Amino acid sequence: MKLVKVKNYEELSAFAAEKILEKVRSSNRVSLGLATGGTPVRTYELLIDDFKKRKTSYQHVHTYNLDEYVGIAADAQTSYQYYMFEHLFNHIDIPKENVHLPNGTAENILQETQRYEDAIDKLKGVDLQLLGIGENGHIGFNEPGTPFDRTTHVTELEESTREANSRYFNSLDEVPTHAITMGIATILKSKEIVLLASGEKKAEALYQMFNGEISNNCPASVLRNHPNVIVVADEQAASKLEKLSTVSN
Numbered sequence: 001m002k003l004v005k006v007k008n009y010e011e012l013s014a015f016a017a018e019k020i021l022e023k024v025r026s027s028n029r030v031s032l033g034l035a036t037g038g039t040p041v042r043t044y045e046l047l048i049d050d051f052k053k054r055k056t057s058y059q060h061v062h063t064y065n066l067d068e069y070v071g072i073a074a075d076a077q078t079s080y081q082y083y084m085f086e087h088l089f090n091h092i093d094i095p096k097e098n099v100h101l102p103n104g105t106a107e108n109i110l111q112e113t114q115r116y117e118d119a120i121d122k123l124k125g126v127d128l129q130l131l132g133i134g135e136n137g138h139i140g141f142n143e144p145g146t147p148f149d150r151t152t153h154v155t156e157l158e159e160s161t162r163e164a165n166s167r168y169f170n171s172l173d174e175v176p177t178h179a180i181t182m183g184i185a186t187i188l189k190s191k192e193i194v195l196l197a198s199g200e201k202k203a204e205a206l207y208q209m210f211n212g213e214i215s216n217n218c219p220a221s222v223l224r225n226h227p228n229v230i231v232v233a234d235e236q237a238a239s240k241l242e243k244l245s246t247v248s249n
């Protein structure tokens, strides 16, 4: 796992956007795994800026999002699908049929998890997966305790995750209790992974990810088993990593 320490959120976002653009330009068919949450918002803005200025095309890009809430309609403002169109897809030239998210209102939710896993499996994993990290070390919605061999599945959200995400809802009661998420095994299939961590609230999770044992108590620690991971952390998120020998850049 390579750690890239940057000064602040702006530098972190610029690094991530550049990584994604490199991948988009690298081939005539590209698959990206994308994340929601607060952290990648600026990265997506920078991709939009690039699209306006340099016209980097996404016609050949296929996207697969990490997760979606169960029971939230795709067109509701709180869905992750809505987030992705608002923050990115409406502003670039990606064909709608190339955009993939789990369907949180599918009639047969188990069948839906299998359908989503099969789509990613067909690619043998996405080319580049963008990840955030939860304060409890979750990746996607794989909460602590999730076995590392889980593929796409329905997960029950921890109360702390619901509370952290309640800022997007009118009240905590409205935050769904369950979500469909790529499993850890799904994420590990990715050919390359870039994990973004910004702010002091992520410092402990990052410390555990690098220093704790590789265990599902900190789901992100499993990334140490993947051959091609870059962790991009700003000064606050990396504040507990100062003395680490793995630190580069």
Ligand SMILES: O=P(O)(O)OC[C@H]1O[C@](O)(CO)[C@@H](O)[C@@H]1O
Pocket (backbone or CB within 6 Å): 035, 036, 037, 038, 039, 040, 131, 132, 133, 134, 135, 139, 140, 141, 161, 164, 165
């Ligand atoms: O970027 P944020 O908002 O801190 O969220 C971190 C992580 O938490 C989630 O939003 C889920 O709670 C993930 O999608 C994200 O990677």
